[in-house]
Amino acid sequence: MIEIGKYNELRFTKKTEAGLILTDGEKEVLLPFVNAPVDAQIGDNLNVFTYIHSDGRIMATTETPIAQVDEFALLNVVDVTEQGAFMDMGIGKDVFVPEREQKRPMQIGQKYVVYLYTDERNDRITASSRLSDFIEQDEHDLEEGDEVRLLITEESDLGYSAIINQRFMGLLYHNEVFEDLKAGDQKTGWIKKIRDANKIDLSLQVIGFKHILDLKDSLMIELEECGGSISLGDKSSPEDIYNRLKISKKAFKKAAGSLYKERLVEISDFEIKLVPKAR
Template sequence: MIQLGVFHKLPILRERSVGLYLGDINKEEDQILLPSKYVPEDFTIGDELEVFCYLDHEERPIATTLKPFITLNEFALLKVLEVNKYGAFLEWGLEKNLFVPFREQARKMVEGKWYLVYLYLDETTNRLVASSKTNNFISNEELTVEKFDEVDIIVSRYTDLGVEVIINNKHKGLVYNNEIFEDLSLGEKRKGVIKKIREDNKIDVSLQQIGFKNIEPSSAKVLEFLERNNGFLGLHDKSSPEDIEAILGMSKKSFKKSIGHLYKEKVIVIEENGIKLVK
């Protein structure tokens, strides 16, 4: 069967009055209709078309050239168009609205409001369904990211400590309030950097594009020392070259260059008696 909820590149098999049939010529279960209204003006049998596949109003698999706002196993911020006795229906860029059963609503949805939802395939009904219970679809038990990785994040919730984000559609992270220097909107997608992974697998995320993986060795060394020593290093630009060499194993010139870089990227603050990691 053709996977629902994702884009496919499928060859045109034949033309009929209702549209084009796409898919595998040898497997009827892997064929799908592209209705006439989506058929391009110029085409040749055998051409490949990129289409999105889902169920139409009569619960039949169908292809479309329209681009939905969300695809299978992803998160997106969507608007509620209607609420009835069955649940809520979201606008997602296709003719048939996206269904959210009451059991999948973190709180009762209201017409006209926007919600961050996850799109999944209900294996019992073979229908695409959305859920605003986003925590059910992410986990930090088995992490697939490491410190300093650049990741894709989605703003998911505001807390007293900061802004919770979804990392790579898989994990939960937090950007602390004192590291946010711009407005962040619910559902906003952007890049982030894994700043710290704690013992309980909680993840701190930075919005600053420091490029930790490519950071110069001396800056990385200072950063690692700070992480291991409760965020403080008792050295500064007036420290003797001997002290710097003894503690960090680098020259004073390299040390000054490294802390200048980290300060510019807002990773550290420089105090009278040393440098401190921004938390």
């Protein structure tokens, strides 16, 4: 069965004036010559992306779309009409966003995170910026400390909303983010806390005791490579710490505190340095 809006492996059965005819054994699909491999032979299986053309035919392309159906992605608006907006998805066919599926009115030249799905009425690839309608609300198997893939969706007063593993929604709090984020950014993150009603707090820092051990080693290496001292201490700003070490101030203080308890470093307001015997 051919899945519209996704990759399909189809057999090349014949050529026409318009291109190659591919089939799954039941339906035929046209792959225009402009997108066809020049060395394709009848009988070959080709991995192609399929979509519905404006005339209703199933078409195929070897171009790489920015996203497939059932995925969230950042796309650019290339046209707006009274009925909706059209977004560039990286192939010869733009994707339509009906007016009713726009969380806010879209504008040409702006980028928005959307979800791609097939319209049940005509099987055409369609997009929506009403992301919450497509987020999984069921119980999940995520655990605190898990490493996850994040897609930043938008900024709010609390922080940044992010889609987790293309399935769930979570939040990065402003006071725990030390870099500029924008919609569409893809990041590696970690599950910080799972609250009531499956609300998920996220972090861009590794969570857990192992992280502190790793940070201790990294901090010792940084100190040794910098001649035994770094201009960061208890009163350094979170931004200065992140810009230098790419970790939060809280994580820095935990790692530095552990090294201090082991009498490996001395810490002042704006400096941490190795004690003589640790050099």
